[in-house]
Each structure stands twice: as structure tokens, then as C-alpha cells.
Amino acid sequence: YTMSAGNWCLIESDPGVFTELIRSIGVQGVQVEELYSLDEGSLSVLQPVHGLIFLFKWQKDLQERKTAENASSVFFANQVINNACATQAILSILLNTPELNLGEELTNFKAFTQDFTPELRGLAISNSEKIRTVHNSFARPETFSIEEKNATDDDDVFHFVAYIHKDGRLWELDGLQEGPINLGEASADDWLFRAAPIIQARIERYSSTEIRFNLMAVVADKTVQYTQELAAVDEQRAMLMSQMQSDQVSGDLAALDARSSELQMLLATEQEKNERYRTENIRRRHNFVPFIVKLLRLLAEKHQLQPLIAKAKETVAAKNKANAESRK
Amino acid sequence: LAAPRQREQIGLSHIITPDALNLLLSNDQVVEQLLPFLPETLPHTAAELRTTVRSPQFSQAVQAFSAALGAGNLNAVMQQFGVDPSLAGSAQGVEAFLTALQQSQNQSSGSSDASNTGSSNMDTSN
Numbered sequence: 050y051t052m053s054a055g056n057w058c059l060i061e062s063d064p065g066v067f068t069e070l071i072r073s074i075g076v077q078g079v080q081v082e083e084l085y086s087l088d089e090g091s092l093s094v095l096q097p098v099h100g101l102i103f104l105f106k107w108q109k110d111l112q113e114r115k116t117a118e119n120a121s122s123v124f125f126a127n128q129v130i131n132n133a134c135a136t137q138a139i140l141s142i143l144l145n146t147p148e149l150n151l152g153e154e155l156t157n158f159k160a161f162t163q164d165f166t167p168e169l170r171g172l173a174i175s176n177s178e179k180i181r182t183v184h185n186s187f188a189r190p191e192t193f194s195i196e197e198k199n200a201t202d203d204d205d206v207f208h209f210v211a212y213i214h215k216d217g218r219l220w221e222l223d224g225l226q227e228g229p230i231n232l233g234e235a236s237a238d239d240w241l242f243r244a245a246p247i248i249q250a251r252i253e254r255y256s257s258t259e260i261r262f263n264l265m266a267v268v269a270d271k272t273v274q275y276t277q278e279l280a281a282v283d284e285q286r287a288m289l290m291s292q293m294q295s296d297q298v299s300g301d302l303a304a305l306d307a308r309s310s311e312l313q314m315l316l317a318t319e320q321e322k323n324e325r326y327r328t329e330n331i332r333r334r335h336n337f338v339p340f341i342v343k344l345l346r347l348l349a350e351k352h353q354l355q356p357l358i359a360k361a362k363e364t365v366a367a368k369n370k371a372n373a374e375s376r377k
Numbered sequence: 378l379a380a381p382r383q384r385e386q387i388g389l390s391h392i393i394t395p396d397a398l399n400l401l402l403s404n405d406q407v408v409e410q411l412l413p414f415l416p417e418t419l420p421h422t423a424a425e426l427r428t429t430v431r432s433p434q435f436s437q438a439v440q441a442f443s444a445a446l447g448a449g450n451l452n453a454v455m456q457q458f459g460v461d462p463s464l465a466g467s468a469q470g471v472e473a474f475l476t477a478l479q480q481s482q483n484q485s486s487g488s489s490d491a492s493n494t495g496s497s498n499m500d501t502s503n
Contacts, residue, residue: 189441329434331416337438340414342458344393345475347407349482353397358475361391369384 057132057181058188061333062104062207062263065326066187067139071267073183075152076143078273084264087245087252095268098241099149100142100213103248104135105255105262107208116228122216124159126170128224136184137174138209141222142267145213154179167228187333212248214240221247272319279312387472389443390436398430446471 060066067081081102082095092098117123124144128134143149144159151159158177162170174180211222212232219235235243248264255262286305293299348354401407402423412421419425429435446454447470455462455477464480465473 189438328419329432331418332429332432332434335416335434335438337414337435338442338454339458340411341389341393341439341442342478343411343414344401345389345478346482347401347410348392348397349479350486351401351404351407353400354392354475354479354482357392357394357397358387358472358479361387362472364391365385365387372385 056185057130057175058185059132060135060184060187062135062265063329064265065329066333067135067265067267068326069330070136070183070187071139071143073186074180075154077150077152078270079143079149080268080270081139082266082268084266087249087264089242092241092245095266096241097269099146099267099269100211101241101244101248102135102138102142102265102267103210103212103251103262104207104265105210105251106260114223114226114230116226117220117231118228120220120229120231123213123220123222123229124162124170125167125222125229126162126174126224127167127227129168129171130175133175133181133184134207134209134224136180137171137224138211138222139267140174140180141211141224142213145215145220145222146267171224187330189333212244219243272316272323275312275316275319279309279316282309282312386447386470387475388447389439389471392475393439395431402427402430443471446474 060070064081064083068079071079071081079099084091084095084101124141126137126141128137140155143151143155158173158180162173165173208223208225213220213222214235214237217234217236219232219240221230221232223230232247233243252262252264282305286302286309289302289305345354348357402411405423408423408426411426412423415421415425415429419429451465451470451473452462454460454474455465460474460477460481462473462477464477464484466476468476
């Protein structure tokens with residue numbers, strides 16, 4: 050049957066977009082980081098990691114895999130709307146992380162969908178007004194209607210899979226499968242390092258076939274995390290200072306000093322990053338069409354447009370000629 | 378049926394190139410005229426303008442607008458920006474829009490000043 054759950058726009062797969070999306074839904078203490086490497090060092094820095102999101106270009110030959118039968122404690126939803134799948138992967142992670150402050154919207158949503166089947170949960174996500182509104186707030190603004198280009202050819206279809214840890218197991222949550230896939234035993238401490246080789250194998254498979262992919266981690270809000278640690282370190286320093294004298298104490302103090310300045314640097318980096326996210330998201334939502342038209346008018350006024358058009362036509366003609374010849 | 382033609386057309390990214398932008402933005406008057414078109418909540422400075430035009434978000438907007446012009450939104454856009462469609466001649470898509478902009482510039486610089494279409498939407502003060 051066809052879905053009529055309203056329009057979901059395609060959103061950009063970007064840590065700044067995902068982070069703001071999560072916060073706008075009302076979840077606190079979480080941010081999204083892009084991962085460029087799966088080595089132990091890169092993963093450790095990010096701890097605590099609530100879940101990983103693996104994004105890749107969808108392939109037709111999706112095979113059905115064996116899904117777990119007894120996984121009622123895992124929140125799993127089927128993917129019923131393509132464009133919403135990034136948001137769905139993020140929600141799957143958030144709703145499977147009990148220690149998070151989900152906020153009113155998601156707390157209610159979780160309770161409401163508690164006894165739903167995966168398919169109904171998928172429908173509930175696509176019908177949620179709040180979630181859809183936040184998701185769609187990242188749409189590119191258009192001042193005139195552009196024929197909505199549906200992702201019909203495979204080029205445009207992306208698929209997200211989430212990896213989480215719950216109840217002593219590592220799970221793969223793929224909305225196109227029937228249920229969660231049990232990837233074996235894992236603890237809170239080691240699940241990331243167990244997931245890494247599995248994802249790495251996938252990356253290698255896709256790299257060789259030139260399938261585009263990227264990897265995101267849903268992690269604790271670093272600003273909150275570093276601020277709390279900095280407060281604790283400063284408190285410890287103050288205590289040590291008051292009992293100065295012994296060599297032992299001055300050694301500890303030096304270590305605390307080092308950690309304190311390191312944390313301050315990390316905090317500054319987070320601040321810069323959040324500022325950059327904010328600016329990028331403002332740009333994403335801005336209607337640049339009047340800007341572009343003004344720019345073109347200024348080019349015309351400065352007598353640069355005509356030569357640029359001529360040059361562009363030459364470039365395109367040369368390309369078309371080369372293409373025609375290569376087909377002969 | 379003939380095989381689908383895979384002929385490439387000119388796009389706005391052929392026109393709004395880094396070189397063209399650098400040259401244009403080296404002119405302070407040009408910068409002044411573009412600042413009001415930046416997002417309201419960002420600082421309206423020359424530095425911000427330069428960062429913005431180099432941003433992936435701006436490139437995406439250029440590509441989307443270019444695609445829209447190529448996909449039959451030409452007349453709607455011309456109407457919205459007060460460009461006479463007959464100035465485009467026989468050109469199609471992006472090229473038609475550019476040609477019409479160029480022609481309307483030629484006309485307004487040919488006639489006496491006063492009616493500079495280029496700055497007509499710049500005079501809205503708060």
C-alpha cells in the first residue's frame with residue numbers, strides 16, 4: 050500500500066544537522082560526531098558512545114537476514130519512508146539508551162509505541178507531527194515550487210543502519226529487515242570494539258565497489274562532559290593546594306594542572322564547532338536565490354557575464370563533443 | 378524512439394566560479410551591495426560574505442537554483458525577479474536566464490541612469 054504520511058524532505062547527512070535535529074526534538078546531553086576512522090584511539094576519545102549510524106548508498110540486492118526472535122527489549126521500527134531514514138536511525142539509538150533525558154516528546158512517543166509492532170512503530174514515526182516538523186526544518190528553502198524530485202534511481206537512495214549495545218548484546222538495527230539482528234555478546238565497555246571490525250568489513254566491501262558511505266556516532270554532549278570533569282579537576286586541585294608540602298602532592302597537582310588546561314582546550318574546540326554548526330545550519334535554511342540573482346546582475350553590470358557565458362558554452366560544447374566521440 | 382540525448386547544458390556553477398567570485402568580491406562597492414542578501418542572523422561583514430560564497434551550503438544553493446532553471450521554472454523565476462522573458466531569445470534553461478539578465482543590463486545601461494533594475498530591491502530599509 051502507499052504511504053500518505055505527509056512529505057519528508059531529504060536532509061543532509063551531517064553531524065551539525067543531526068546534532069541540532071536531536072536537540073530540537075527535545076533530547077538533552079547528546080551530540081553527533083562523524084567518524085573517519087575505526088581505530089581504538091578514535092573510538093575511545095568519543096566514549097561514551099550511545100550508538101553508531103552507518104550510511105551507505107542503497108543496493109537493490111538487499112538480502113533478508115536472520116533476525117532475532119526474542120528481542121522485545123530492543124526498540125525496533127521498520128522503515129516506511131525513505132527520506133526519514135536518517136532520523137529513524139537516530140531515534141532508534143536514542144530510544145534504546147535508557148540513561149538519556151529524552152524530553153517530553155520522545156518520552157511520550159516511547160510510551161505510546163511500547164507495544165507496537167515494528168511496522169506500526171515505523172508508521173508512528175512518520176506520523177509524528179513534531180518529529181516531521183523538526184526533520185523538515187532542514188529542507189532547503191525554495192521560493193518557487195520545484196518539481197519534487199523523488200529518489201527513483203538508485204543514485205539518490207541512501208540507507209542508514211544503526212548499531213547499538215543493549216542487554217549484553219551488540220545489535221544491528223536495519224529498518225528494511227524484519228527485526229533487530231543479534232551480532233553476539235557485548236558489554237558496555239567492549240561493544241564498540243566488537244562493532245568496529247563488522248563495520249570495517251562493510252566499508253571495505255563498499256569501497257571496492259565505489260559505494261558512498263559515512264559513519265556517525267551518537268555520543269554524550271562533550272561540552273557538558275568536559276565542563277563537569279573540569280569542575281571536578283579544579284576542586285581536586287584546590288584541595289591539594291590547601292595541603293601542599295609533600296612531593297607526592299606536587300606530582301598530583303602537576304597532573305591535574307595538565308588535565309585542566311587540556312579540558313579547557315577541548316571545551317574551546319567544542320565551542321568553535323558548535324558555532325560552526327550554527328552558522329552552517331543558518332546557511333542551509335537561507336534562501337540564496339535573491340543573492341544569486343543579485344550576484345549575476347552585478348556580473349552583468351561589470352561586463353563579466355557575457356564572457357563567462359561564452360566560456361561556459363565552449364566548455365560544455367567541448368565536453369559534449371568528447372562524449373559523442375567516446376561513444377563512437 | 379530516439380536514444381535519450383545525454384547532452385550537457387551550461388549550469389550556474391560554470392558562471393559562478395571561484396575566479397569570478399574573487400574578482401567580483403575584490404570590489405568594495407559590490408561587497409556593499411551583496412551584504413543585505415546574507416542570512417539575517419549572520420554578521421553582515423565582508424569576511425562573512427567571502428566565507429559564505431565559499432561554503433558548501435552556498436554551492437548547493439547554486440546547484441539547486443541551476444537545476445530549477447533547467448527544470449522548467451524559468452518563467453516563474455523571471456517573473457519573480459522582474460526579468461522580461463522575451464529578452465532570452467531562443468536560449469533555453471540557465472542560458473536563457475543569463476541571456477535575459479545580460480540583455481536587461483544592456484538596456485538599462487543604454488537608457489539614462491535613474492532606473493537601475495539591479496538595485497531596485499536593495500532600497501528596503503528597516
